Structures are given as C-alpha cells and as structure tokens.
C-alpha cells in the first residue's frame with residue numbers, strides 16, 4: 001500500500017510517476033531554513049523558493065523587485081533544511097526575459113551556486129525557446145501560466161485568467177508547448193477548475209494548481225498565507241490551516257507582560 005511519503009528523495013521522475021499513479025503532489029513555498037526544515041519534516045513534496053518572497057518577506061507590492069542574488073541567498077538557506085522535498089527556484093523578473101543567453105546563464109547560476117533541483121519561470125509559448133535551451137543543458141524547468149504575477153503591469157489586475165474562450169485556448173496551447181519544450185511540470189495559477197482539468201488531461205507532465213481547482217495533479221500555496229500569517233491577503237483560493245498571526249501576537253503580548261512584571265526569567269531560567 002503506497003503512502004504519500006513513498007519516495008525517499010523527490011525528483012522530476014518521482015513527480016512524473018506521481019501523476020501517472022494519480023498520487024497528488026503537495027507543494028508549498030519557503031524562504032528560510034527553519035520553515036523549509038519543518039515543511040520537509042511534514043512530508044511536503046516540493047518546496048518553491050518563490051519570488052513571492054518579494055511580497056511576504058520583503059514587503060513589496062509586486063514580485064518585480066527581487067534580484068538573482070536574493071533568490072540565491074534564500075535558496076541556500078532553504079536547501080540546508082531540506083532532505084526529501086524537491087527544491088525549485090523562481091527565476092526573478094528580468095533574469096530570463098532579456099535574451100536567451102542571459103536566461104541560460106542565470107538558470108546555470110542558480111544550479112551552480114545552490115543545491116536546488118530546478119528553476120521555474122513564467123510564461124507559455126513566448127518562453128518556449130528559453131525553456132528548451134535551459135532544459136537541454138540538463139536543468140529541470142517548471143513552467144507557470146495563467147495569472148503570472150511578473151506580468152502584473154500588463155494584466156492590470158490579479159483577476160482570474162482563462163475565463164474567455166480565446167485565453168483558455170491559448171493556455172491549453174501554452175501548456176502543451178511547455179511540455180514539448182522539456183518542462184517537467186507546470187504551475188496553473190488562478191484559472192477556472194474545468195480549464196485546469198482540460199490542461200491536466202492534455203499533457204503528461206504534472207500540473208500544480210494555485211487557485212486552479214481540484215483536478216490539478218498537485219497544489220501549491222504560499223506558506224505564510226496558508227499558515228494565517230499574512231492576514232491582509234485573503235483570496236478565495238487560500239485555506240488557512242492555522243492562525244499563526246493570532247498565536248504570534250498573543251505569545252509576544254505574554255512575553256511583554258512577563259518582562260514588564262518581572263515574571264521572566266524565573267529562577268529556573270537563570271544561571
């Protein structure tokens with residue numbers, strides 16, 4: 001009888017086998033050592049060092065300001081906490097859009113300077129050549145289509161994508177092209193569940209959904225969102241599995257009170 005921690009080390013191959021067996025893939029983001037270690041211990045399959053760190057770690061409005069050096073810095077920290085999960089790193093805005101050689105060099109930098117297992121970049125048909133060049137060098141690439149936050153200024157909003165026929169057709173085409181170009185998986189962000197189902201059934205590589213319904217081969221959420229740390233961000237696709245913001249404020253209030261009232265440290269906590 002298989003369990004959800006079947007594989008000793010998650011690789012592109014085990015993710016592909018998971019899709020074939022119908023075993024769902026559980027993915028989350030991490031940006032630091034402790035979080036990555038806890039996610040890995042809990043049996044997460046894939047950890048994404050997402051450029052969402054721009055929003056939830058650095059406090060920026062968009063994902064655009066993050067740099068290659070910052071992605072590498074966070075990936076080094078995350079990787080030290082991970083034994084089983086596959087670590088995938090977002091290629092930041094403008095690290096792969098300028099030209100093929102720069103994209104190739106930056107993907108190579110991530111793989112040389114960190115122990116990550118692959119990179120992720122946003123876009124479908126328009127990044128096909130880039131995906132092909134990077135994968136041909138032996139670097140696993142994850143695609144990302146639907147709502148692609150690095151293009152926020154082009155979209156003008158974070159609304160769901162693929163709701164009209166033309167955009168839906170293009171997304172199906174994008175997913176197929178990503179597969180043909182060598183991508184090992186593709187993130188589907190904020191698209192209708194039925195469209196995600198059609199895409200999932202039309203390609204052999206696993207789809208990982210965020211706001212894309214239950215038919216994807218796996219799911220990903222931004223960890224501070226699902227742990228209830230990022231209380232100001234409440235889209236419908238986020239389920240709160242904890243209320244860590246509340247717990248944290250309560251804990252810190254108790255600490256402040258104890259310090260002020262000389263209740264901490266006690267004799268036992270002193271030398």
Ligand code: KIV
Nearest residue numbers: 029050051052187210
């Ligand atoms: O940056 C990120 O965290 C992501 C996920 C939302 C898929 O790209």
